[in-house]
Amino acid sequence: MDTSSTLKVLIVGEDESDSASLKHSLEAYGYDLFSIPKRVVALENALSHYAPDLVVITLDIETSEDSFTIGNFLHKFGALPFIYLSNQANDALLFKAQKTNPHGYHVQPFDPISLHTSMECAFHCFKKTETYNATMQQLRSEYEQLRKRAFNVQANSSKIKLCDCYQFKLKNYSLFYQNDEIKMTKKERALITLLIAQLGTIVDFEQIIRFVWGGNYQTHNDVRTLVWRLNQKVPIPLIQNAMGLGYYIE
Structure with missing residues (x-):
């Protein structure tokens, strides 16, 4: 019609x-x-x-x-x-x-x-x-919820410890290896925030694409490239592959 x-x-x-x-x-x-x-x-x-x-x-x-x-x-x-x-x-x-x-x-x-x-x-x-x-408004709302979830992981702390050598500071969503800050792009920071907000849980490709890029125009390969690029910046790989289902941080 x-x-x-x-x-x-x-x-x-x-x-x-x-x-x-x-x-x-x-x-x-x-x-x-x-x-x-x-x-x-x-x-x-x-x-x-x-x-x-x-x-x-x-x-x-x-x-x-x-x-x-x-x-x-x-x-x-x-x-x-x-x-x-x-x-x-x-x-x-x-x-x-x-x-x-x-x-x-x-x-x-x-x-x-x-x-x-x-x-x-x-x-x-x-x-x-x-x-x-409308999509961006929903994403902003989801992002705020994830921020709160990340903060509530350790309600009395300004940082989240990851393994024995990483820490994630909630004030500016920055990642540190021991005492050295890992320089991240805006998309890398969004990815790490999403995964830390759901510690121990597999986050699928679609949710990563929606949260990091704000839409569905990217592919799984774009996610893999972003994860690979971030893992290359850290001394010990932080983001784990969930057998093609998505990614997670323990």
């Missing part, structure tokens, strides 16, 4: 004839189209009533400040993408529009298929960013 057939688009403009013309141009792409005047109150009501997926704001010199007020509101609202449709090529308008962080900017006369393409890109890029931000 064409994703545009499911998208609800809100058109914000003062000129009813322009809004009607824009709706007519976009109807062929299967959008659910609604229009309102450039009023924040009307926008708030429309967001609640229509729950649009994307907003198109018409822009002209006479009502530009109203357009930018709507744009600023949507930027702070942060829940959906919006684009401007200007009635003229004007650098001053473009400069002001950029300050509201829109997801697109078109100048009339516009080609309907070009506008349609930009709308689709704006929506899907926004959703991808939204998913990424």
Whole structure:
């Protein structure tokens, strides 16, 4: 199914004839189209009533400040993408529009298929960013939980002893061999923190990839390389291989 057939688009403009013309141009792409005047109150009501997926704001010199007020509101609202449709090529308008962080900017006369393409890109890029931000928020939450778990391993200590020669300092998540600090990259530090937070437990490849890289684009070989690189930095290998299942620290 064409994703545009499911998208609800809100058109914000003062000129009813322009809004009607824009709706007519976009109807062929299967959008659910609604229009309102450039009023924040009307926008708030429309967001609640229509729950649009994307907003198109018409822009002209006479009502530009109203357009930018709507744009600023949507930027702070942060829940959906919006684009401007200007009635003229004007650098001053473009400069002001950029300050509201829109997801697109078109100048009339516009080609309907070009506008349609930009709308689709704006929506899907926004959703991808939204998913990424949600994932990063979840990772930050997981990281904080792991920090607490690591700290609770020895509640009355600022360090965790590993074997007889290593220690992990909780204040800055640094690893020491005897009294010498092991220099680590950000990813190596994340890996060692994850494994220490789950001492004696096998941590599988997927969890390592998710925690260290924040996604699923890396491979098991990337994990193996990271572990090998960290083990090469220490006098005695610290991270153990769990027969292809993952890694652990005893």
